C-alpha cells in the first residue's frame with residue numbers, strides 16, 4: 020500500500036477525486052515484460068519499449084521466478100493487464116475484462132459464500148517468525164527519509180521475501196491468533212526534526228512490549244518537569260525494525276487463517292507523516308507471496324485462486340485504483356450485504372504481477388500536502404487479496420450454465436485480507452490554515468477513523484451490533500467485521516518531542532482499541548489517568564464539551580479526549596446556523612440601515628450611517644435621540660445573545676450533514692471577515708468625524724469614552740466569532756464521534 024510510487028510517475032495532487040489518472044509507461048514495460056517471461060503468450064508485448072528494457076526486466080523476473088520455483092509450481096496463466104497497460108489498438112480490440120481472469124463487474128463481498136475448506140493444519144508456518152526481542156538491530160529498511168526510501172521499499176520487500184523461500188507450512192491453528200492485535204511502530208527522527216534539534220522522547224522495551232513517552236511540561240512556576248506515559252501493546256517496534264520484520268510480527272501469523280474462512284484486516288493508523296504508507300507498502304506483497312506458497316503446497320489441487328483489487332475512499336466516494344479511477348458504487352442487497360459495483364479484481368499467480376498492480380494503483384492515489392508531509396495520503400486506500408475457489412461440481416455446473424445461458428457463477432470466497440493505508444489523522448487545531456477542501460478532507464478522515472475504532476471495539480467485545488454505518492470506510496469493510504475475522508492495527512508514531520501531543524493521541528487511540536478487550540492489559544497510561552488530562556482543543560468551552568457516558572469510565576488510561584468521543588449528540592447544524600445568523604445579523608445590520616435616514620433603524624451608535632452618527636454626536640448629552648447608554652446596552656445584549664447559544668447546544672438533536680456544516684462554517688468565516696472590515700471602517704469614519712465636528716471638549720470626552728465602550732464590544736464580538744470558528748472545527752470532529760456512537764446505539 021503506497022502512495023504514488025515514484026518509479027511510476029511520482030505522486031500527484033488530486034483534489035477533485037474525479038479525475039482519471041493514467042500512469043502507463045513504466046507499468047506497461049514491466050507488465051509486458053512479465054507477461055512475456057511468465058508465459059502470458061506475449062499477449063501484451065507490443066507496447067513499443069526497447070528490447071534492452073525487455074531483457075533487463077526479463078532477466079530480473081526470470082531470476083525472481085527461479086528463486087521461487089520451488090514454491091510457485093503453479094500453472095502459468097496470463098494475468099489480465101489493466102487497460103492502461105495496453106496499447107491503443109489493444110484497448111480498442113481487446114475487451115476490458117477477460118471473464119476468465121477477472122471477477123464480475125459487480126463484486127458482491129458477501130454473496131460469495133465462504134468456502135468451507137478442509138481444516139488442514141499447516142504446520143510450521145510460524146517457525147521462522149522471530150521472537151520480538153530478536154527484532155532489534157536488523158533495521159534493513161532505508162532509514163534515511165525521502166523519496167528514495169519509498170522507492171526502495173518494494174525492492175527490499177521482494178528481495179527480503181525471497182530470502183524466506185524456505186517457507187514451511189504452518190502447524191498452528193489460525194484460532195490461536197489474536198482477534199485484534201495492536202502493534203506500535205516508532206519511526207526514526209527525520210531530517211527536519213533533527214534540524215530543529217528535537218529530541219527522541221519515546222523509549223521502547225520490546226521484551227515487555229511497553230513504550231514510554233517522556234513528555235516535557237511546565238509547572239505553574241514555569242520550571243520544566245517530565246511526565247511519563249507508559250503504554251503496553253501486543254507488540255512495540257523500535258525505529259530499527261525493518262519492514263520485513265514488521266510483516267512477520269503483524270500479517271504473517273494471520274495468513275494461514277485466511278485459508279480457513281477468515282477475513283483479516285490490517286491497517287496503519289497515525290498522524291500524518293509518521294510512516295503509515297512506509298509501513299503498509301510492502302505488506303501486501305509479502306502476504307501474497309506467502310498466500311501463493313500455501314496455495315501451491317498445503318492447499319494445492321483445491322482449485323484456489325488469488326484475486327487482487329485496489330480502491331480508495333476519497334471524500335466519501337469510492338474509486339477503482341486499478342481501473343483508471345473509475346467511480347464505484349457501494350450497494351446493499353436485500354440481505355444487507357455490501358456490493359461494490361464495478362470493482363475490478365485481477366486474478367494473479369505471481370508476486371511480480373501483484374507488485375505491478377500495486378504500483379499502478381498507488382500512482383492513482385489521491386495525495387496532498389500537509390504541514391507534516393508533503394506527500395500526504397488524503398484517502399483511504401484498500402488493497403484486498405481474496406482467495407477464491409470454484410468447486411469441481413460448481414465448475415461443472417458453471418460450465419453447463421454458462422453454455423446454456425451465458426451466465427457466470429461467481430467464485431466462492433474462501434477468505435481474504437484487506438490492507439488499508441489510512442489517510443493521516445489530523446487535529447482540528449492543526450487545520451486552521453487549511454483551505455476548505457483540506458478541511459472537508461480532514462473532517463471526513465477523522466469521521467472514518469473514529470467509526471473504524473468503534474467497529475473494532477464492538478467486534479472485539481462480540482457485540483451483536485457493529486456500527487459499520489458510521490462511515491463509508493466501515494461500510495465497505497463490513498464483511499471484515501462480521502464472522503470469523505482478524506484485525507491488526509499498526510500505530511505509527513513519531514519519536515520527536517515536537518510531536519509529543521500527537522503521539523499521545525495516537526497511542527490513546529490504539530489503547531482505546533485494545534482497552535476494552537477481554538484480555539487487555541491493565542497496565543495503561545497510568546500517568547494520564549492520574550494527572551494528564553491533555554486536551555488538544557485550542558479553546559475550552561465547557562458548554563460544548565460532551566459529558567462522559569455513565570459507566571464508560573472503567574478504563575484507567577482514559578482521558579478527557581476519549582470520554583468526549585462517546586458523548587451525547589450536539590446539533591451542529593443548529594449551532595452553525597445560529598452562529599451565522601448572529602454574525603450576519605450584527606454585520607448586516609449596518610448594511611440594512613445604510614442609506615436609511617430613519618433614526619429608529621440605527622439602534623446602535625456603532626452601526627449607524629456616518630451622517631447619523633454625526634447627528635448623534637452633535638446631540639451628545641442632550642438625550643434627544645435616546646441615550647448613548649441605551650444604544651450601548653442594545654449592542655451589549657446582541658453580544659450576549661451570541662454568547663448564549665452555547666447553552667442550547669446540548670439539547671439539540673444530532674445532524675450528520677457534514678457538507679451543510681462546512682457551508683455554515685464558510686459563512687461564518689465570511690461574516691467574521693465582514694465584521695472585522697466594518698469595524699475598521701467604523702474606526703476610520705469616527706476619526707474623520709471627530710476631526711470634522713466642532714464640539715466643546717467635555718462633550719467630546721464623553722463621546723470618546725462611550726465610543727471606546729462600543730469599540731471594545733465590537734472587538735469582543737470579533738474575538739467571539741474567532742472563538743466560535745475555532746470551536747466549529749472541534750465540533751465537526753465531535754460530530755463525527757457522535758455520528759458513529761449514535762449509529763452504534
Ligand SMILES: Nc1ncnc2c1ncn2[C@@H]1O[C@H](COP(=O)(O)OP(=O)(O)OP(=O)(O)O)[C@@H](O)[C@H]1O
Nearest residue numbers: 165168206291292293294295296297392395396443
Ligand atoms: N520507519 C521508517 N524508517 C524510515 N523512514 C520512514 C519510516 N517511517 C516513515 N518514514 C519516512 O517518513 C516519510 C513520511 O512517511 P509516510 O509517507 O509513510 O507517512 P504517512 O503516515 O503515510 O503520512 P500521511 O498520512 O500524510 O500519508 C517518508 O519519507 C518515509 O519514507
